[in-house]
Amino acid sequence: MIIEKIAKNLVLKNGTIIDPHRGKTYLGDVWVKDGKIAGVGKVEAPADSETIDCSGKVITHGFCDLHVHFREPGREDKETLKTGARAAMAGGFTRVCVMPNTNPPLDSPESINFIREKAEECPIHIHPIGAITKAQGGNDLTEMGLMHKEGAVAFSDDGLPIQDGAMMRIALEYSTLLNVPIINHAEDECLRAKGVMHEGIVSNHLGLSGNPDLAESAMVHRDLELAEFTGARLHVPHVSSEKAINHIRRMKSTNEKVTSEVTPHHLFFNDEALKSFNTNLKVAPPIRTERDRLALVEAVKDGTIDCIATDHAPHAIEDKETTFDLASFGMIGLESCFGAVNKVLVQDEGLLIEDVIELLTSKPRSIMGFEPNLFFVGEEAEITVLDTNKEWIFGKEHIQSRSKNSPFYGESLIGQVVITISRGQMSLI
Numbered sequence: 001m002i003i004e005k006i007a008k009n010l011v012l013k014n015g016t017i018i019d020p021h022r023g024k025t026y027l028g029d030v031w032v033k034d035g036k037i038a039g040v041g042k043v044e045a046p047a048d049s050e051t052i053d054c055s056g057k058v059i060t061h062g063f064c065d066l067h068v069h070f071r072e073p074g075r076e077d078k079e080t081l082k083t084g085a086r087a088a089m090a091g092g093f094t095r096v097c098v099m100p101n102t103n104p105p106l107d108s109p110e111s112i113n114f115i116r117e118k119a120e121e122c123p124i125h126i127h128p129i130g131a132i133t134k135a136q137g138g139n140d141l142t143e144m145g146l147m148h149k150e151g152a153v154a155f156s157d158d159g160l161p162i163q164d165g166a167m168m169r170i171a172l173e174y175s176t177l178l179n180v181p182i183i184n185h186a187e188d189e190c191l192r193a194k195g196v197m198h199e200g201i202v203s204n205h206l207g208l209s210g211n212p213d214l215a216e217s218a219m220v221h222r223d224l225e226l227a228e229f230t231g232a233r234l235h236v237p238h239v240s241s242e243k244a245i246n247h248i249r250r251m252k253s254t255n256e257k258v259t260s261e262v263t264p265h266h267l268f269f270n271d272e273a274l275k276s277f278n279t280n281l282k283v284a285p286p287i288r289t290e291r292d293r294l295a296l297v298e299a300v301k302d303g304t305i306d307c308i309a310t311d312h313a314p315h316a317i318e319d320k321e322t323t324f325d326l327a328s329f330g331m332i333g334l335e336s337c338f339g340a341v342n343k344v345l346v347q348d349e350g351l352l353i354e355d356v357i358e359l360l361t362s363k364p365r366s367i368m369g370f371e372p373n374l375f376f377v378g379e380e381a382e383i384t385v386l387d388t389n390k391e392w393i394f395g396k397e398h399i400q401s402r403s404k405n406s407p408f409y410g411e412s413l414i415g416q417v418v419i420t421i422s423r424g425q426m427s428l429i
């Protein structure tokens with residue numbers, strides 16, 4: 001993949017323009033001048049503009065991922081903000097939020113500032129999410145107000161659930177002053193115990209210790225009750241189970257402040273895939289049964305789930321090339337995201353391509369309060385060009401991340417990102 005500076009005048013010609021903000025699909029061109037939108041639809045660009053033929057392709061907003069782990073500071077051998085930004089562009093993402101479970105964690109105004117400054121050198125927009133508790137220890141609240149001032153867009157101890165209900169209550173109460181979401185990795189650690197995969201028939205069959213769906217749903221239920229009580233904005237990350245979905249659906253019928261996300265891997269795989277003992281499928285929360293997977297699809301269809309987020313979690317080879325019990329939790333996911341969700345939701349489940357694009361663009365942006373009207377003249381160009389029908393086999397050559405822990409190798413995906421434009425740069429596959 002090449003990333004290069006875009007021409008002074010660039011025209012993406014004859015594409016199918018999908019504008020998720022206005023809810024419109026039409027044929028036309030997009031003209032980018034000095035890195036900003038200069039015209040959409042019928043454009044009158046200078047004759048010497050660089051043009052790219054986009055016939056048969058979709059031109060839409062750059063994707064936005066609310067949930068990635070870029071490992072900087074501390075584990076730059078796994079990923080840095082720069083390598084993560086490359087992986088993001090390969091996946092069509094122009095904007096991401098990085099989780100704070102770095103080493104040290106993003107638990108102070110200074111650490112939030114560190115990310116903001118480093119992000120300036122990257123070709124995409126990177127927003128830090130601050131830790132809820134100091135050192136993610138679960139005991140002392142961070143200086144959320146000061147961190148918010150420095151640019152923290154939300155708060156989470158992701159990777160580590162907030163076990164203490166009183167701490168979660170205080171965090172939610174405090175967040176209402178800042179009007180930012182609290183994102184809690186919902187797993188009851190006692191119920192999860194030493195579970196390495198979903199507890200059920202397959203875990204019994206494989207002889208691996210199970211992590212029951214109750215571990216997620218019990219904590220999601222607690223968090224929803226606390227969110228309602230405090231009036232705070234709760235965002236439930238990487239929902240994996242039918243039980244948790246049922247709680248969220250019920251609460252959303254009366255509380256519009258609750259939002260949730262699902263990962264491509266929870267939509268794509270079920271626990272039968274773990275019969276291969278592929279450690280790249282070891283994630284938290286775990287990949288669950290086909291029944292759970294179908295419940296997630298239903299939840300996407302009826303709006304219980306608001307957006308797609310990858311939970312891109314890079315790990316070194318030695319963290320994954322070990323026994324299933326010892327392997328680290330997590331997989332990378334930016335590069336395979338669109339091909340995977342487009343295949344499941346559009347080809348298999350009959351959603352419209354417009355629906356999938358909303359889940360990757362306008363909906364995550366609205367949760368974080370990011371600018372949604374990206375085809376407005378004068379707006380900085382954040383654009384993704386897609387070949388939505390392309391069938392391709394995912395392989396190592398598609399990875400831009402510094403880590404390679406993907407379970408999508410060899411999988412046939414549908415829909416590929418062709419061009420990503422962000423911050424005056426363009427990536428071409």
Ligand SMILES: [Zn+2]
Pocket residue numbers: 158159185237238284285
């Ligand atoms: Zn998590």
